[in-house]
Amino acid sequence: MAALRDGDFAALQILLKAPSKDAVRQLCQECFSSPPAALGPLAQRACPGLAVSAEEAEQLVSALHNLTRHVVYRGLTRAEDILCLFPENFHQNLKNLLTKIILENISAWRNEAQASQISLPRLVDMDWRVDIKTSSDSIVRMAVPTCLLQLKIQEDAALCGHNPVVSALTVELSKETLDTMLEGLGRIRDQLSAVANK
Amino acid sequence: SSQQFSALTEVLFRFLTEPKEVERFLTQLSDFATMNKISLGPLKNIVKSILLVPNGALKRNLSSEQVRADFIALGLSEEKASYFAEQWKVNSPTLTRLAVGQTLMINQLIDMEWKFGVTAGSSELEKVGSIFLQLKLVIKKGSQLENVYVELTLPQFYSFLHEMERVKTSLESFS
Numbered sequence: 001m002a003a004l005r006d007g008d009f010a011a012l013q014i015l016l017k018a019p020s021k022d023a024v025r026q027l028c029q030e031c032f033s034s035p036p037a038a039l040g041p042l043a044q045r046a047c048p049g050l051a052v053s054a055e056e057a058e059q060l061v062s063a064l065h066n067l068t069r070h071v072v073y074r075g076l077t078r079a080e081d082i083l084c085l086f087p088e089n090f091h092q093n094l095k096n097l098l099t100k101i102i103l104e105n106i107s108a109w110r111n112e113a114q115a116s117q118i119s120l121p122r123l124v125d126m127d128w129r130v131d132i133k134t135s136s137d138s139i140v141r142m143a144v145p146t147c148l149l150q151l152k153i154q155e156d157a158a159l160c161g162h163n164p165v166v167s168a169l170t171v172e173l174s175k176e177t178l179d180t181m182l183e184g185l186g187r188i189r190d191q192l193s194a195v196a197n198k
Numbered sequence: 199s200s201q202q203f204s205a206l207t208e209v210l211f212r213f214l215t216e217p218k219e220v221e222r223f224l225t226q227l228s229d230f231a232t233m234n235k236i237s238l239g240p241l242k243n244i245v246k247s248i249l250l251v252p253n254g255a256l257k258r259n260l261s262s263e264q265v266r267a268d269f270i271a272l273g274l275s276e277e278k279a280s281y282f283a284e285q286w287k288v289n290s291p292t293l294t295r296l297a298v299g300q301t302l303m304i305n306q307l308i309d310m311e312w313k314f315g316v317t318a319g320s321s322e323l324e325k326v327g328s329i330f331l332q333l334k335l336v337i338k339k340g341s342q343l344e345n346v347y348v349e350l351t352l353p354q355f356y357s358f359l360h361e362m363e364r365v366k367t368s369l370e371s372f373s
Contacts (some may be wrong), residue, residue, distance in 0.1 A: 068339055073324050113322040120332055120349040121300060126358060130368045136301040141259045144298055145372040146367050149307075153348055169346060175369050181310055185359045187330065188312060190200045192352070195329075 004070050005137055008063035009087050015060065015094055017050050028101050031064035032072070039065055071102055079103060093176050118156060124166060125152035147173045202234055203278050210245065214252055215292045252286060256297050262287040271294055308343065309336040331355050 018024045027046060034042050043057040050057060057146070067085070076082055082099045133144040148170055155165045173181065209230060213223040227245065231238045251272070255265050266283035270276060314331040328351075335346045350358065 069322065073322060075323065075325055108370045110323065111305065114321075114326065114328065117317070117320045117322060117326075119330070120347045123348045123354055123358075125351050126361060127363050128361060130372065130373055133298075133301060138257065139259070139294065139297040140257050141299055142294075142301075143372075144301070145369045146303070147369060148304075149365075151346075151348065154345070167306070169337075171305045171335065172303045173307045173365075174303070175373065177307050177342055178366055178369060180363065181307070182359075182362055184312060185355075185362060188314060188355070189359060192314070192329070192355075 004066050005063075005084070007059065008066050009090055011056070011059035011063035012098070014050065014056055014095065015064075015098075016091060017052060019049060019080065021097060023049060024097060025101050025104075027061075028064055028068060028098070029105060031061055031189065032039055032068035032105070033112065034061075034065065035064070046133055068105075068109065069097070072106065072113055075110075077103075077106060121153045123151060123153050124154045126150065145175065147175075147178055149173060200277065200281070204281060206230060206245075206361050207282055207285055210252075211289050215289055215296070217296065230297065238246075252293070255286065256290075256293050259294075262290070290370070291322075306338045307335060311336075328352075 015024055015027075030042055030046075031039070031067065039061050044054065044063040046061060047054055047057040050060070052060070069086075071082060074081075079099055082102055083095060086095045088162075126148060128149045131146050131148060133142060133146055135141060150168055150170045152166055152168050155167075192195070206353050209223070209226045212226070213219065216222075227241060230236075231241045251265065251268055253267070256259075260268070262283040262368050265286045266279045269279035269282055272283070311334040312332065314329060317326045317330055319326050331350045331352070331354075333348045333350065335348065337344050337346060
């Protein structure tokens with residue numbers, strides 16, 4: 001998580017050279033979504049559009065990243081709270097524009113942060129099928145129902161960047177196992193309701 | 199004699215219903231040999247041949263009548279064959295269940311552990327307050343156990359529960 005630094009607001013004023021409000025909006029979104037490691041390349045791409053030096057572009061991109069992430073971290077939702085962040089001598093119109101852009105994007109950004117937070121591998125999909133086993137090497141004739149459960153599991157998003165690894169795990173459950181599992185899941189549901197009702 | 203036969207049959211069936219108790223089976227056999235003054239070697243050979251009948255019968259789902267007929271064809275007296283067939287009838291549910299249990303299962307789910315909690319905050323979001331559920335699935339892959347960890351959101355959990363209940367209904371309708 002990036003913290004706001006002193007030089008950041010000075011760097012933000014470079015945005016006054018931006019060709020349009022939409023360009024500013026675009027840059028804000030890209031700076032928020034970019035992980036710190038990808039800020040360098042992002043600055044290089046932004047350079048020509050802003051007609052600034054590579055160094056200035058880097059400072060700007062870094063500053064925007066810090067500002068947007070800081071607002072999302074603190075969970076600021078009101079214009080006044082965001083406006084407060086800016087120093088007194090900051091360019092008025094730019095301040096208002098940035099605040100407006102941030103407010104437009106705040107809930108999408110919050111969701112993005114939550115979706116990409118660290119976690120154990122996540123369940124992304126689940127399919128099942130019921131088979132009847134009719135024969136095997138240990139017993140020639142039978143009619144035993146069994147369940148095959150396929151879980152699609154995605155590895156931690158942070159580790160995989162933009163290409164998350166999804167693995168499929170197929171598990172077989174007998175009726176007894178399923179009953180036990182349902183018992184456990186039922187207990188989870190009851191505890192969740194108890195927590196929700198507190 | 200018929201007493202000896204029923205004692206031997208008892209030992210055999212006890213082994214068949216608990217196939218893991220090999221030590222115990224061998225001890226009981228050697229006790230039987232000593233008590234009846236038979237040497238253990240020939241006894242073991244006889245027992246090996248006898249065991250072929252119930253094992254084959256189990257595989258082919260034979261009725262107790264068929265088991266009796268098989269034994270008679272092999273030269274056993276009617277009385278002893280009937281006795282064995284009776285024991286077979288009594289024990290066959292257990293034996294069938296054991297055979298079914300031995301049937302191949304792919305990635306069998308052995309156990310499931312869970313915990314759920316609340317994410318209070320993260321490096322990107324100071325205050326979160328969302329519920330997470332973590333499952334640990336213990337799976338048998340071949341002869342080894344593997345642990346798989348999965349995290350679910352609350353909606354996913356309810357969806358999962360719903361699907362599992364549907365599976366249960368489906369399995370029950372086929373039982």
